[in-house]
Amino acid sequence: MSELILHHYPMSPFSHKIRAIMGFKQLAWKSVIVPGFMPKPDVEALTGGYRRTPYLQIGADIYCDTALICDVLEHHQPMPTLYPEHLKGLSRVVAQWADDRMFWAAMSYNFQPSGLNVLFANADRSLAEAFVNDRKGMGFPLMHAPEAAVNYRSDLRRIASMLDENPFLLGDQPCIADFAVYHPLWFTRIATPNLASIFDATPQVLTWMDRISTLGLGRMEKMAMQDALSVAAHTEPAALPEHEVFLDDHGIELGSKVAIAAESFGVEPTVGKLIAATRTRYTLARVDARVGNIHVHFPRVGYVMKAL
Incomplete structure (x- = not known):
């Protein structure tokens, strides 16, 4: 499952950052509109507590923060590049x-x-x-x-x-x-x-x-939140790359129960089992009653991890 599902709302500035990048890379993507403010029960089913907008869903993998989403899109379609050598x-x-x-x-x-x-x-x-x-x-x-x-x-x-x-x-x-x-x-x-x-x-x-705006917003197709939840429920998270190295800066072992939250602004934590801590990101495994097994990914920069 490699379908790009962007959870966003029209007037969200950070969402528009990603929509513009979809246009730059001429990507096809599904658009799920989420509430601009709490409560967000459907969002929490996928993210486990993270409430910033947007986030990117690929199957049962949820990518939080636009810095990480940009890296994921770059890996998904390397050219044209966001990061010239x-x-x-x-x-x-x-x-x-x-x-x-x-x-x-x-x-x-x-x-x-x-x-x-x-x-x-x-x-x-x-x-x-x-x-x-x-x-x-x-x-x-x-x-x-x-x-x-x-x-x-x-x-x-x-x-x-x-x-x-x-x-x-x-x-x-x-x-x-x-x-x-x-x-x-x-x-x-x-x-x-x-x-x-x-x-x-x-x-x-x-x-x-005006030059940026002429790049467009990619090939967008609307998707209902319930359909996005169904995609997650009927998909298993992608296997983590075997070559990714565990980088331990916290003295917290893989498999530990942890909470990850933004350093500032929207600090609601996501709780799960730590299954990856690489040079650039954390990954938590979660189980939700509505969507089953989920992997939630965060960038390291700008986020705090604590053992529970």
């Missing part, structure tokens, strides 16, 4: 900066009251309140709007300077850095257009965004 280190460093510090500046700017008013203009007030309260509960590290604007403008100037001589951030072709930088800017432009004047001083950034 001569830019492997630099592209990942820029992507990590964009997914962390720059993302929070951008989203703090987007989520100021005037942005939220536009975002939820056609929604019931209780829905907007539920969303805001949910994000507060997750530990959303909001800056005050003035500081967010200062930081966001500074980041946009830096991005613009990277585009002075190249059509994409690090050269003639897009790489992981482009998609990591792109998605919070896409949210400003699409979800809170009343705040998009922040791009006025950096028109080359808008031109670059």
Whole structure:
């Protein structure tokens, strides 16, 4: 079972990062829409507690965090590559900066009251309140709007300077850095257009965004959550590669019961049996009453593992 099933929702910035990469690689994928905030019982059946969006399902294997999902998609279809050989280190460093510090500046700017008013203009007030309260509960590290604007403008100037001589951030072709930088800017432009004047001083950034957008979103087909759960229930997790080496940084043996959670923002843990701890990822084996045997995968960077 190699079918790519992306669990996401339309206005999720990190989901759009992956949707854009699907377009870059011209991948076929199934789209399962998940709730934007708790409760998420169907999500928890697959992830065991992890609640960030998106996550990627391949059969009975669940891949959490877009950093890991990008690596999985690269392995699934190596070309065109997200990680050009001569830019492997630099592209990942820029992507990590964009997914962390720059993302929070951008989203703090987007989520100021005037942005939220536009975002939820056609929604019931209780829905907007539920969303805001949910994000507060997750530990959303909001800056005050003035500081967010200062930081966001500074980041946009830096991005613009990277585009002075190249059509994409690090050269003639897009790489992981482009998609990591792109998605919070896409949210400003699409979800809170009343705040998009922040791009006025950096028109080359808008031109670059248009280049990314022309790559499309791949070949998407809708799938119901119940069908995705059925796929997991009728599939066994993929065998782990025999060559993967156990890297013990915690003094926790394979087979131990552990909890893995994000370091910050959305720290709900997933509990399971540790069956892999490689240089780049952890894998937990879980059994769920609804879907049976599941393997849940996390990147090492940005996650904390504890023995139970």
